[in-house]
Amino acid sequence: MRVLAALSGGVDSAVAAARAVEAGHDVVGVHMALSRTRDQFRTGSRGCCSIEDAGDARRAADVLGIPYYVWDLSERFEETVVADFLAEYAAGRTPNPCVRCNEHIKFATLLDKALALGFDAVCTGHYARVVTRPDGSHELHRARDLAKDQSYVLAVMGPERLARSIFPLGDVASKDETRREAAARGLSVSAKPDSYDICFVADGDTQGFLRDRLGARPGEVVDTSGAVVGTHDGAYAYTVGQRRGLALGRPAPDGRPRYVLAVEPVHNRVVVGSADELVVDHVHADRAVWYDDAAASGAPREGALSVQVRAHGAPVPAALAHADAQRLSVALHEPLRGVAAGQSLVVYDGTRVVGQATVTSAERTPAPAGSAAGTRA
Structure with missing residues (x-):
């Protein structure tokens, strides 16, 4: 098969691509450039898809002896993943940008472009398993390593796109095994730390990112009786279940911690109450x-x-x-x-x-x- 391997610049995608090559597929590597914001392009990026990662992906492709390209998907990423992130928080909801990235970018834009170019499938470093039924249809299963399982964020892709996806790391016993394999293959990313946090929030300050994009919108924090117990700079910065960062001026009558129960964007109000x-x-x-x-x-x-x-x-x-x-x-x-x-x-x-x-x-x-x-x- 002709396989397009998504190379993020991390150890997982590099080993996945190596396994695809070893399986006899005709593999081409591609790195997705998802941001044009220079703040994100720095050493020690907390997220993924930084300029540092692009260099690591290129070096991995060189070691594997496969062609390598960088695709600029930043406009599509901004229009879908980032726009959805902002709209959902503004509406008082709590989005998962990794789910939306898999939906709109990795298994929509990337896969559709790959198919248009004559590739048969896309290969990624996700930890999940694809099982083929006797009738030829496909099932998505949890990875063998439940601690690394990513089926949760992949489920949005649907069965048709799943049929065109390869996850070579689904049967890996642990992330340590992946790192050992990378080192044995001479891949310099073998000891690279995992990415974490939201990739397009450069400094990890989600509330600051939302405030910069959506602007300050001061309002009230109220308890379930409607009594004002504090203020906020924007209801969009809160999520149901949140405890930290509420900065309430009035303690609960029973002295127990308060949590966010609801975010009401129409009234620009945050409602707090007990854990129960x-x-x-x-x-x-x-x-x-x-x-x-x-x-x-x-x-x-x-x-x-x-x-x-x-x-x-x-x-x-x-x-x-x-x-x-x-x-x-x-x-x-x-x-x-x-x-x-x-x-x-x-x-x-x-x-x-x-x-x-x-x-x-x-x-x-x-x-x-x-x-x-x-x-x-």
Whole structure:
């Protein structure tokens, strides 16, 4: 196969490309330039896709003996991922930019361009597994190394794009194994630190980035009774479940910490309350992407499901309360705390991804008198 290997400049994508070459594919490397902001182009970048990373990607391609190109996708990245990030926060929701990058850039723009150029598939360094069924269709599964599993942020891609994707690191036992393999192959990125934080927020200050882009919008922080307990410079800078950085002038009557319960952009208001008020056991979501036709039709099913609402969150046992082509609702068997609109919700059957959708709301069913239940943060 002709394979386009996405080289981020990190160790994972370099080893993935090396494995694709070793498998006998005709591989070409490409680095995606996603920003024209010079502040991001610096030594020790906290995110990915900096000018430093482009150089590391080129050196990896040289070691592997494959052609290498840099594609400027910065305009598309700004129009989709960054614009969505700003719009979601402005609307009082909590987006996951890595999910949107996979949706709009890596498995839309990049893959579509690759197919137009005659490539058969795109190869990336994501930790996830693709399983081919007997009928030729494809399933997305968690990686062997659950600590590095990235199926959560990949689920948005959908089955058609999955069929054109290769994840050579899905069966790797650990990140240490990847680093050892990189060193053995002579790849200089073998000891390069992992990227973290939001790649387009150069200094890691998300609130500062939002303030610079959206402007200061002073407003009130109120408790559930409507009493003003503090002020803020922009409701968009807060997210449901947040505890730190509230700077409230009035303590809670019981002295316990306060958390953000809701962000109300229309009134430019942040509502705070107790941790107990964050607990939910039903989650509703839209913009569904399905890998299971039976689940999408709402057909009854046997067997346990689980859901995940954060990239590094633990899966929680759940049942599909409603499902159609566009929407889904889940009933959680174990309540969660601090589920925010805008988060990605992924449904699993064991290690297999059943579907993905974007959270619109969450609620708690009133507990019978005298009952008690544990929650996960």
